[in-house]
Amino acid sequence: MTNETMTIRDMCVEFGVTPRTLRFYEQKELLFPIRNGQRRMFTKRDRARLKLILRGKRFGFSLEEIRQLLDLYHMGDSQQTQLAKTFELAKKHLADMIAQRDELNVAIEEMKTQMEWGEKRLNELASGKTAAA
Secondary structure (H helix, E strand, O other): OOOOEEEHHHHHHHHOOOHHHHHHHHHOOOOOOEEEOOEEEEEHHHHHHHHHHHHHHHOOOOHHHHHHHHHHHHOOOOOHHHHHHHHHHHHHHHHHHHHHHHHHHHHHHHHHHHHHHHHHHHHHHHOOOOOOO
């Protein structure tokens, strides 16, 4: 392996993904490894793109959104268009994530309340009390 290219195995180890994942991203035109027979050699560009793909997935971006953002890199405007679009999408995803978190917090508090009631009721039943619920 040189500093310039990595094998599919090297990519899997470095990024914690499976070969199937890398082939899938290649099929979706997110990665463009150099083909040498059956071997795929990934360039620095592919590694940078994979980092962005994985980060985007962690933030809830769809693969189509990620592909569109990556395609904006070569607009010739010092990535201004790419950064502006990324910022716009990130604001939307952040708002969605905050809303999901808030919904989870409400559900968690409700579950805690129900569990406290259940624990109290179990203790009453275990001690022979028959207090009405």
